[in-house]
Amino acid sequence: MKVTSVKSRVLAIPNNEPYYYSQGVGQGVNCVLVEVETDEGITGIGEACGDRSAEAIVEVLRAAARAIEGHSPFDIEAFLHRFYRLGKWDDMRRFANQAVAGVEMALWDIVGKACDQPVHRLFGGMVKERSSCFAFLQGNDPDKLAGDAKKWHGQGFDVIYVKVGLGYDRDLAYFAAVREAVGKEAKIRVDANQAWQVGEAIHTLQALVPFQIDFAEQPVHWTNLEGMARIREAVPIPIAIDQGCFTEFEALRAIQTRAADVITVGLHEAGGILGLKKVATVAAAGGLPICRHGVMGETGITTLASLQVLATIQNQVDGHQVMHQLLENDTIRPGLLTFDQGHLDVPDRPGLGIELDLDMVDRYAKRYEEHGPYHNIV
Numbered sequence: 001m002k003v004t005s006v007k008s009r010v011l012a013i014p015n016n017e018p019y020y021y022s023q024g025v026g027q028g029v030n031c032v033l034v035e036v037e038t039d040e041g042i043t044g045i046g047e048a049c050g051d052r053s054a055e056a057i058v059e060v061l062r063a064a065a066r067a068i069e070g071h072s073p074f075d076i077e078a079f080l081h082r083f084y085r086l087g088k089w090d091d092m093r094r095f096a097n098q099a100v101a102g103v104e105m106a107l108w109d110i111v112g113k114a115c116d117q118p119v120h121r122l123f124g125g126m127v128k129e130r131s132s133c134f135a136f137l138q139g140n141d142p143d144k145l146a147g148d149a150k151k152w153h154g155q156g157f158d159v160i161y162v163k164v165g166l167g168y169d170r171d172l173a174y175f176a177a178v179r180e181a182v183g184k185e186a187k188i189r190v191d192a193n194q195a196w197q198v199g200e201a202i203h204t205l206q207a208l209v210p211f212q213i214d215f216a217e218q219p220v221h222w223t224n225l226e227g228m229a230r231i232r233e234a235v236p237i238p239i240a241i242d243q244g245c246f247t248e249f250e251a252l253r254a255i256q257t258r259a260a261d262v263i264t265v266g267l268h269e270a271g272g273i274l275g276l277k278k279v280a281t282v283a284a285a286g287g288l289p290i291c292r293h294g295v296m297g298e299t300g301i302t303t304l305a306s307l308q309v310l311a312t313i314q315n316q317v318d319g320h321q322v323m324h325q326l327l328e329n330d331t332i333r334p335g336l337l338t339f340d341q342g343h344l345d346v347p348d349r350p351g352l353g354i355e356l357d358l359d360m361v362d363r364y365a366k367r368y369e370e371h372g373p374y375h376n377i378v
Contacts, residue, residue: 001040001114003073006065006103009033010054011361012368013299014328020140022165022195024376029296029323030054030368033331033361034061034102038073042113045354046105046305049098049268049297054373060099063087068103073110076274080104094246097271098295104272105305105352112351119308119352123277126311130343131292134159134189134319136326140166142177149181156341159187159214159319165195168204179211187214187319194218194243198227205235214319215262218242228259240264242293247271248278255286262317266293267302273309284315292320300324300332303344304352311346329360 011031019026030050037043050057067082080100083089089096112119120126135152137160139145149160162178164171171190178188190213196204201219208216215238220227222243232239241260245251246269254260263283270276280290290313292306303324310316322344324330324337333355337344347353 001038001072002070003036003068004039005037005069006061007035008058008061009365010050010058010368011364012371012373013364015326016328017138019138019326021163022193026296026376028374030373031297031299032057032102034106036103036106036110038110042110044106044109045301045356046102047298047301048102049295051295051297057099060096064100064103073107076104076107093271097246098268101268101272104274108273109351109354116350118348118350120311120346123309123312126346127314128311130345131307131310131320132318132343133322134161136161142173145174146177146181149178153182153186158342161189164190165192171204172207175208175211189214189217191217192219194221196220198230201231202234205237209236213237215240217264218244225254225257225259229257238262240291248282251279251282255288262291263288264291264293266295267306268295269293273305276309280313280315289315289317291317294321294323298323299327300330300337301354303337304347304354307344307346308352331357331360333357
């Protein structure tokens with residue numbers, strides 16, 4: 001079997017409601033649907049992240065196509081070597097990974113379909129039959145966030161996720177309202193998206209200690225591992241690294257500098273399913289768990305792909321990030337992802353278990369063609 005073509009379509013999908021965080025307000029997402037075709041009629045489906053620039057991602061996908069067309073879809077490590085080393089993307093992984101992840105997902109989808117097996121059986125088999133998800137709160141005032149928290153907690157979500165970094169008083173008001181809404185038993189996490197300086201992070205997190213924080217994600221700039229270590233020493237709250245850890249190399253550095261208690265990483269940061277598995281393996285060697293990260297620019301395609309690899313990983317926390325539920329509509333067939341008490345079942349269909357909703361794909365491809373991409377810069 002040989003790969004004959006790599007095709008991409010940019011989709012612009014509105015959010016259900018505005019997405020507020022320290023880097024702006026998101027009205028919608030740009031995802032890049034990837035379809036890899038073979039000479040045996042099997043097509044693999046994946047998804048690249050078009051959050052920063054869907055147009056640039058499409059160009060990187062063209063480079064990735066040169067590294068896989070004419071080759072076996074089973075030879076994924078060889079494809080990655082050609083792309084990164086011979087294609088000279090090795091020192092640009094933080095951006096290139098967000099494109100190549102879509103091709104890599106699609107290749108695993110082909111391999112699973114060709115073997116008539118779900119991908120998790122090709123990664124060592126299942127250790128988790130279900131994946132625990134956190135409730136991603138939406139809103140920009142305490143009452144809205146509290147109402148959202150109460151709704152999701154009432155549906156069985158035991159882990160709640162709150163965006164902070166919007167100002168000291170506002171952050172405390174948000175958190176107090178959410179904690180009151182869900183009671184003492186629920187886990188609550190905060191994510192500043194690199195908004196703070198080290199001293200500011202310590203000051204704010206110390207004020208949040210009485211509210212029982214499960215962990216605080218990426219409080220300072222992604223390059224500041226020493227600052228992350230200082231925060232860990234100063235505050236009795238576990239610290240998660242997110243933007244600071246895309247690859248297995250960065251995971252090793254985070255462990256060596258004692259910068260984190262949890263590594264938060266997703267398929268688009270790591271460059272695909274195999275990349276995420278590698279990061280998890282390095283994290284396990286350093287005694288750390290991982291938490292699956294989601295990005296603005298993904299749909300249920302990425303959720304389904306992530307479920308396959310999470311099913312095979314022992315060192316993971318409860319409460320992973322999913323993003324498809326924030327969208328006006330998904331790109332996959334309705335019913336493939338259904339929350340049950342805050343969990344998603346791991347599909348046992350061949351490949352990644354993806355079935356596209358072609359009407360939605362066409363609708364949001366047309367939306368992009370007519371109106372262009374979503375972006376935070378206005």
